Amino acid sequence: MQKAKILINKGYKPDTIEFHRSDPAEITFVQEDSSVCLRQVQSKDLNFQIDLPVGSEKTININTDQTGEFNFSCGMGMFHGKVIVK
Template identity: 35%
Template sequence: MSPDQIVVTVIGLAAIAFIVWFFWLGKRLGVKVAVNSSGYQEAMVLVKGGYTPDLIIVEKGKPVRLNFLRTESAACSEMVMFPDFNKSAHLPEGETVAVELMPNQPGEYEFQCQMGMLRGKLIVED
């Protein structure tokens, strides 16, 4: 192998390792949601190339209101779905849409766009 081929191979392997770490092994920071004065655990979720935050921690047995604000025009982000709660919502660009849930069981519940490309997770704790 020539020195150029070795350098290209090493750079390629480093890029693959970074991609694997970033998408699958990187630890995501979750947002723990507090109960507001109206009794809801409420959080704002920005929809732009993904969900921010994409990991939301709530308490079981208390209602949750997630306010989604979509700031992009990509077709994939037009809808958010919560399959475990049998809920979905259309997200018009530039508008805030509230999705209300009642998490009665602890666990991890995924939410996603209709194509499954944008993903988030709702963690329900005791």
């Protein structure tokens, strides 16, 4: 299992995660920001939308069947990050 952790604090830290293709992968988002803006993380590319109340953390599985760059953002599309599958 490939595991990554992204801290949400005035953006995504880090904002780029790399995984190897075909190996199971997951990202844990840790909410450290109190702004409404960053309380939701969504990705059409990766097919998820999650709510992250202040102080919470959530783990999602990432499909690594295909190589490429997959974007995610806050609910309003102001902060961005990406997952690169190689």
